[in-house]
Amino acid sequence: MAFSLPALQSMPPRLVAQQHLARTNALVSLTDELAIVLGPAAGAGAIALFGFRGAFVFDALTYALGLAILPLVHLRPAAVAEGDDGAPPAGLRAALAGWRLIARTGILRRTVTCTFAVHLLYGMALLCEPLYVRDVLGRSEEVFAALQSAFGIFLVTGGLLAARLGDRLASFGWVALGVGASGVTAIVYLGTPWVVVAFVGVALWGVATAVISGPSRTLLQRSSPERTHGRILAADLVAGSTAELAGVGLAGGLVSLFGVPWSILGVGSGVILAAVALLAGDRRDRVPATTPPLPAEAGSELVA
């Protein structure tokens, strides 16, 4: 997944016409969102029918199917940006050029920060959810499973909505709004003692999550040279994965001190404030959405 996810996410700009980019990104996200909902069921079904090895065979077959379909995909060559000699990037400095570009480009920096904030909440939720259902709601593992299902169903619903709306969601304002909504809905979900409110919160969290995913990648792609998309999207993945790990650790410390509702209120409020600050920053230094020139070190001249 470390290679396949950013590779898949790098394809849409070279796969479809520009006016279809946002919608295609939303559909690429939808493939993952469907997997979150259907994957566990498929795994459970395969184990029930064929034992553990059934799930592994199923996985191998789906990989092989994906491999067989891949030749259908025709990508145009990556556009060579101003200042890029077009030679393949190589070397350590070129490897880190994606991070440098993110650090120096406002819209990229803000979008990756949004990824970090949203995944920090996911990481917290990973640890908080079972404890919350048991200790705050006082409900069984069936209720926990039902809440997970509600999240998944509304995640897919949100993904379909994002695909339907396409370019209309592909702005930093919508991404920041989605991040803020993630914070609010996480607080509603994990901060309430009422199970009905928890279901409403988790469902809306699913929608907010889906709305962020595709548009944030469209922003990353449109704000960076095509020949750096792999590095930019891999960096975004690193930010998300690191945040999830940090979120689990953070939750471990906070929940033992303050319990789930207060912990999620604190971190969720921080995420909301971050979304507002990022939006204000975007409004402040808004510039025409042009692709910045490729930094020299992203090209081949960096071969050390």
Add this chain to the structure above:
Amino acid sequence: MRATEPGAASPFSARVATFLVGEALSAIGSWATIIAVWVYAAYEYDASAGDVALFGLAFVLPGIVLGPVTGLVIDRIGPRPTLAAAKVVGVAASLALLGAGRATSTPWR
């Protein structure tokens, strides 16, 4: 299927739609395996909570540690060959898991 000019397709063209369905199936297969591996470890190998947590780390850490390398590889050889190679590795890894049950020595025993 009618060929389209590279890079000018619609997401609803037959080729792109087929590709996206294939990717969805691959992702579903991966999630199925994640679930299976966790359960497999717990029931077949009687793994402890710490052992199972290691699976979670093993799942997330490569994405973090290899991030700069994966991005460079994608930009150097292109996303399609990278994705193809990742799928070949995915097939091999899934088939390797088939043999895990036959192993006489495991990290837990």
